[in-house]
Amino acid sequence: MDVVFEDFRKAYGEGDGYGLSMTLCPIPPNDQPDRFPNFYRSTNFQHVQKDFKYRILHDAASPFKLPIEEGNGWVEVYFTYWKAIGEILNAEASNEKASWVKVYEAWKDMTNALLRGYTNCGFEAWTVPCLYMAGKYLRVFAIKADDAAGTSTASVKTFQEDDFNPEGEKNEKLEDAARILNKIFTTCLSDRAPLEESRKWGIYNIINLLFKTYFRLNSISLSKNILNAIQAYRGDMPTLDAFPKSHQVTFKYYVGVINFLEERYEDAEKHLTEAWLLCHKDSIKNKELILTYLIPCHLLTTHTLPSLALLEPYPRLQKLFLPLSRCIKKGDLSGFDAALVAGENEFTKRRIYLTLERGRDIALRNLLRKVFIAGGFEEAKDPSAAPVRRTRIPVAEFGAAISLGSQEVMEMDEVECLIANMIYKNLMKGYIARERGIVVLSKGGAFPGTGV
Amino acid sequence: MSAAPASGTAPPTTKATSTDKNADSPKETKPAAALEEDDEFEDFPVENWTQEEAEVPADNTHLWEESWDDDDTSEDFSAQLKEELKKVEAGKKR
Numbered sequence: 064m065d066v067v068f069e070d071f072r073k074a075y076g077e078g079d080g081y082g083l084s085m086t087l088c089p090i091p092p093n094d095q096p097d098r099f100p101n102f103y104r105s106t107n108f109q110h111v112q113k114d115f116k117y118r119i120l121h122d123a124a125s126p127f128k129l130p131i132e133e134g135n136g137w138v139e140v141y142f143t144y145w146k147a148i149g150e151i152l153n154a155e156a157s158n159e160k161a162s163w164v165k166v167y168e169a170w171k172d173m174t175n176a177l178l179r180g181y182t183n184c185g186f187e188a189w190t191v192p193c194l195y196m197a198g199k200y201l202r203v204f205a206i207k208a209d210d211a212a213g214t215s216t217a218s219v220k221t222f223q224e225d226d227f228n229p230e231g232e233k234n235e236k237l238e239d240a241a242r243i244l245n246k247i248f249t250t251c252l253s254d255r256a257p258l259e260e261s262r263k264w265g266i267y268n269i270i271n272l273l274f275k276t277y278f279r280l281n282s283i284s285l286s287k288n289i290l291n292a293i294q295a296y297r298g299d300m301p302t303l304d305a306f307p308k309s310h311q312v313t314f315k316y317y318v319g320v321i322n323f324l325e326e327r328y329e330d331a332e333k334h335l336t337e338a339w340l341l342c343h344k345d346s347i348k349n350k351e352l353i354l355t356y357l358i359p360c361h362l363l364t365t366h367t368l369p370s371l372a373l374l375e376p377y378p379r380l381q382k383l384f385l386p387l388s389r390c391i392k393k394g395d396l397s398g399f400d401a402a403l404v405a406g407e408n409e410f411t412k413r414r415i416y417l418t419l420e421r422g423r424d425i426a427l428r429n430l431l432r433k434v435f436i437a438g439g440f441e442e443a444k445d446p447s448a449a450p451v452r453r454t455r456i457p458v459a460e461f462g463a464a465i466s467l468g469s470q471e472v473m474e475m476d477e478v479e480c481l482i483a484n485m486i487y488k489n490l491m492k493g494y495i496a497r498e499r500g501i502v503v504l505s506k507g508g509a510f511p512g513t514g515v
Numbered sequence: 516m517s518a519a520p521a522s523g524t525a526p527p528t529t530k531a532t533s534t535d536k537n538a539d540s541p542k543e544t545k546p547a548a549a550l551e552e553d554d555e556f557e558d559f560p561v562e563n564w565t566q567e568e569a570e571v572p573a574d575n576t577h578l579w580e581e582s583w584d585d586d587d588t589s590e591d592f593s594a595q596l597k598e599e600l601k602k603v604e605a606g607k608k609r
Contacts, residue, residue, distance in 0.1 A: 081562070199558070275555060307563035316556055341569050348557050366582045373578035392584040413554065429583045436585075437593035463599040472603060513583055 064105040066098060067141070068118040076126050084192035087144055087177075089151055089170070089200050099148050106145070115141050136176075136184030140193075143173035160211035167201075167208040167236050174201050174243055181250050181262065188256065191265035194247050198272045205240035206279075209233060234280055241276045241285075248273060248289065252296060263300055266293065267310035274317035286321055312341045316353055323356045324414060332360040351377045358384055359418040366425055366512065368392065383409060391422055394430030397469045399423055427465075427481065428490040432510045434464045452515065454504040458482070458495065461502065475500070 067086055074082035091098040106114045119141070120134040129137070147169035154162035174197040180186040181194075213233055248269050254262040270289055277285045293300065303311055319334035335357040342350050354369070354377065361367050368388045374381045383406065390398035403410070403420060410416035438460070440450040462478040482502060485491040492505035509515060571578075 271556075279555070308569070309559040309562050309564075312559070313556055340571060343559055343561070343564050343568055344570055345568075346557065346559055349559070352554065352556055361579060362582070365579070367579040368582050370578055370580045391582055394583075425582050432583060433592055434596065437596055439593075459603060460596065460600060463603050464596055466603065467595060467599045513581070 064102055064114065064118065066095070067102055068115075068122075071119070071137075071141075072122075072125055072127075075129075078189050080189045080192040083190055084196040087140070087173075087193055087196050089147065089204075099152060103145065103149050103152055111145055112138060112142050115145070130185065132184045133180075133186065136180035136186060139176045140173065140180060143169070143176045147173050163204065163207040163211045164236070167204040167240075170197070170201055170204050171239070171243060173197060174247075178246060178250055188254070188260045188262045188264065191251070191262055191268075194251070194262075194265055195268045195272075198244055198247055198269055201240045201243060202237070202272060202276055205236040208236040212236070237276060237280060241273065241280065244269065244273050244276060248292075252292065258299075258301060263296075264306070266300070267303065267306050267314050271310065271313040271317065274314075274321075278317070278320075283321060283324060286317065290318070290321075308341055308343070312338050312343075312349070315341070316349070319353075320356055323360060323418070326418075328360050328363050328418075331356065332364050335360060347376060351380060354380055355383070355413055355415065359415050359422075362391075362422050362425065363418060383413075387419060387422060391426045391429065394426055394428075394433055394464075395468055396423070396426055396430060396465065399426045424485070424488060424490060428485060428510060428513075430464055430468075431461055431482070431485065431491060432513060432515065434460050435504065435509055436515065451506065452509070454493070454506055454509065456502050456504065458500050458502060 070086045071083065073079075074086060085092075116135070116138045119137050120129060120131065147166065150162070150166045150169040154166050177186075177193055177197050212235065248266070251262040251265045251269055256262070270293070273289055274286050277283055303314065315334045315338035319331050319338060322328075322331035322334060335353055339350065339353045339357060342353060354373075358369050358380070361369070368391065369380075369384060374385065386402040386405065387399065389395075390402055399422070403416075403423075407416065410419055435452065435456065438453040438456055441453050443450055458475055458478055461482060462473055462475060465478060465481070466472050479495055479497070482491065482495060486493060486495075489511060492509055492511060493503050495502050
């Protein structure tokens, strides 16, 4: 146990929050594989509290003296940590899945002891990384415990029961963890100390843990409550850009995805672009995730596609987006539909299917644009004037172009309907002269934003 | 013991001058990543970094391109279109 408390004293003496949080890590450092067995065996249930109290409060070797109350708070934290380590060692040794539930419960006790430290024992704000550590693994252990519960009871459960409440029991511990994380969130947000020594500096790290948890629980709407809560406090909060980049990027990613799922694509694009530009260059996986949502956003907001250079480092994104991109560019409608069907599972899993589906409009726009360009130019009355494109185009020509790819003849009414839609969405400018069966396109930009 | 950082803009999570070194060690993130699903946003191996370390490779302007392709608008397409038009009209007369 002396190693742990040496580290504690060192970090505490230096006021090093991250160093302090490492003493509460549930995973031993690489160079100390025996740290936990030694720590756990160095005392026993009978003496542990007395031992820890002595080392935290009364050790003559300590360069500083903690107030009794705060010291007792830390004793409680390390006591619960010691018990959690015991459960972890047991779970790893027993290979029994159900023991992860005990780990979760023990870790939760430690998290609560830590929280009490802040509310009752005057723990200082620079120590908040301890809350990050507690919250991070609370979530990890909850997921492990739920996995274990799921596999151990699956055989007993009948299919119908499963069907009745598919989410309810499966995520019992994770939902519990979300409640504790929410307590941490409130403990950070409601701190009234002056900003420079406020727990508010921990807020975005905890919010990100909550977002991750809510996404996994599929209750994304709860994330909105969090956003509303910080919105209400924004006058008393440091601005986001004063936080570490890792907090900023993760937060912007999740806010971007929340906006994306609520179909507010411009807000989504803004947040995701910021996350993309701030993201650490070596975090390929995270950049890939940002792009997974940023690419469909770009398609809808600016009608642009990712270049090969952009996709180059991400084979998974190439697989995901290149077939669709090619069809959009070519105006190949049936190819687009086929690519959408082929990728349906992946797209649905990532919740981008509905957004990508709207890309069909862009594919259609490109096809109709090709018809317009193939129509060539009007015969010039004045050879010195710039050539004017033919702007009166029979509906039948558009119809032929559509059936070219699909090998199916489309009714003229249906073609007109598609064209009317294009005009309504401002992807095409002009009107349909029904009685003559032609489309009269605008001479000044028939397909806005595309150079013709 | 004050938690205030000298500049007032960095979080008071450390009183030492360097934040980065104290961040989670890489070892610490590994087992966690194994526990997480493959499409979850990962913890960064470091807490903070400079703008240079966030540099987007290549020129940003070449990363996004127009959604249409004018090279593809060839003679070929207008020939095909005429062909198809004839077919459609023939089909109507029948």
